[in-house]
Amino acid sequence: MFAYLEGNLTYKSPALVTLAAGGVGYELHISLQTHEKIKHLDAVRLFTHLKVSEDGWTMYGFADEAERTTFRHLISVSGVGSATARLILSALSPADLGRILSNGDHMALSKVKGIGPKTAQRMVLELKGKILPSSDDPLQATQTSWHNTTADDALLALVNLGIARNAAEAAIKKIDGAADMTVEALLKEALQRL
Numbered sequence: 001m002f003a004y005l006e007g008n009l010t011y012k013s014p015a016l017v018t019l020a021a022g023g024v025g026y027e028l029h030i031s032l033q034t035h036e037k038i039k040h041l042d043a044v045r046l047f048t049h050l051k052v053s054e055d056g057w058t059m060y061g062f063a064d065e066a067e068r069t070t071f072r073h074l075i076s077v078s079g080v081g082s083a084t085a086r087l088i089l090s091a092l093s094p095a096d097l098g099r100i101l102s103n104g105d106h107m108a109l110s111k112v113k114g115i116g117p118k119t120a121q122r123m124v125l126e127l128k129g130k131i132l133p134s135s136d137d138p139l140q141a142t143q144t145s146w147h148n149t150t151a152d153d154a155l156l157a158l159v160n161l162g163i164a165r166n167a168a169e170a171a172i173k174k175i176d177g178a179a180d181m182t183v184e185a186l187l188k189e190a191l192q193r194l
Helices: 032-038 065-075 082-091 094-103 117-127 138-145 149-160 165-173 183-193
Strands: 004-012 016-021 024-029 043-053 056-062
Touching: 004 024, 004 032, 016 043, 024 056, 032 043, 032 082, 043 065, 056 065, 056 082, 065 082, 065 094, 065 117, 082 094, 094 117, 149 165, 149 183, 165 183
Parallel strands: none
Antiparallel strands: 004 016, 004 043, 016 024, 043 056
């Protein structure tokens, strides 16, 4: 619903900020990773995730797209809710989490508060290859390695579908004439090559 909010911080704590944007104060729950990146700033852009439940609406804020994407992958795992995902991201950066997942180190995950051994094993099984250790920001890595906006858009769409970035990137690179194709055509062709 909201991709990001941009404005002035009127309240900051390690777990919560209030962001004034367009005459409205938005309360955003944040991780310690985000707090470290914004604690000295007055004006920020925070990427958001809105959780709607019968108890109310809760908005989460992230300093970068990589952290938000990681959060969304985490909450897709059965047994990992928004609060637990925020705890994980407070303890581990997306790159560190990607490294742990790619190594299959469920013991390191079970050391995070709220994560038991079974949930840690499930996270390794379900998220291995989705959260990559090589880059803190998949969007930044995409922008530096691609100069074609069509390929950028297709790559981001494939990653959002849950396909590992390196596999999606390899599939797109194999397509001849990718620069002249529409995003939709490029997506269809890349999906056939995966």
